[in-house]
Amino acid sequence: MPSVNPAASPLLKVPLLLAHSVCTYYGMTPSTPLPKPEEQKRYDASEFMARTMRVQIVLVSAGKWTCCGFALAEAAAILAAYLPSKIPGHVHSLLLPNGASLQLTPTSAVACALGITGGLMRIWCYRTLGQNFTWSTSIQPKHKLGTSGPYAIVRHPSYTAWTMMMLGNFILLLSKGSYAAESGLLGRPFGKAFVFTLIGYISFFTFTLTVRRTRLEDAILKEEFGKEWEEWAKKTPYRLFPYVY
Template sequence: MSLLRTPLTLIATYGISYACTPPNPPIKDEERKAYSGAEVKLLPLLWPLSLKTLSWFHGLCETAVIVAHNFPHPPLTDNIIATLMGRARNAAFIQINPTFLVGTLLTSLGAYIRHRCYRTLGRFFTYELSIRKEHQLVTSGPYSVVRHPGYSGSFLATVGIHLCMLGPGSLLQVSGLLQTKAGEVLRGVMVVNAFAICTWMTRRTIIEDRTLKKQFGEQWDRWAQRVPYRMIPYVF
């Protein structure tokens, strides 16, 4: 078992947590009037919280197993491994591998992009769709590359953390949990969730573009002409 996986696991876990944490307080009711729909109030708040909670739970459990395996102090460490792994002999198979490294890189990159978006938009960055008082159309920084880089960051971080948690060498994989019925359900839910969220984010870019175009008119048209892609340069 590689002890180096511990800090990388925590880096990836912190990355998805940062990407899922709103940088500003909740918006007021009048600020969401330009948008409508149940997702405005529910999905942007519940999904980040659930993913953040699951990621921290997995990350801390995996860290505990790695530390217990590398620094044995029976019976405490034996109980930790037995509780979280089921079969202690499997603990040595929690390793760094290319899938995990790619997942950590994507999660960290996604968190960095989100950070740049938080800083660039300032108080205008909200998880719920809104037009704030004295709202301005921001076209600098990452918004000069694609029109919705915040969703690009979320996409990368979401894919990355799923690779870390579900990929080979992870706690879920090595413990054998993913090979059980419950594990198959969990894996299916996580995969469907990732696909659904990416689809939802894509749909949201269309809604935001439509509303921003209505709000800012020619200013938005000039921006869309300079920055024709929503999330991925030369692709979408």
């Protein structure tokens, strides 16, 4: 796929990569500590993801650092190539052994846009729910039903944002002109296995959130808030994507 602007696109890619990395970092970081056992045991006993949430957070954190690391390494490689007087040549060779060009393509631009938008949406959800936003299903003391901000658009906007953010990271990892592709990592058996294991695990985690967890949370909130939840569900009928699902 052709670059957006061959003369200037590599350097234009740097701020996109940095913003993408920052938004991915905050979007994949829990905004509050895990709830107390007594706040979650009522709902989590039969849910695999919730029962293993501490392990899942460690694995997600590893994925977060990997995704952010690739984006930052790509930005560093571009800067090393375009600021040769500031950065020793052996550093650039280390960052990008093949000496390939990390162009900004329409695909990578869309990937960064998805990552940035998804991350910002996650942060919006964190701020809207405050202490009530937890990674493990629970009902907090004095818990209030969140119906404003992104929760007035769909009932589970944080999972919508997560899906967008992960899709952006996957596209950025696999697209032509990406660091993983141009460094030769995807051409090596170990590198390919590593990247696709990462994608496989995060895809499983995402599927669990968007399909199983949304149904569980709807059932819990309906039980807890009754008519208030039913009125909100009528006004906000879609779980993840308006007019789709």
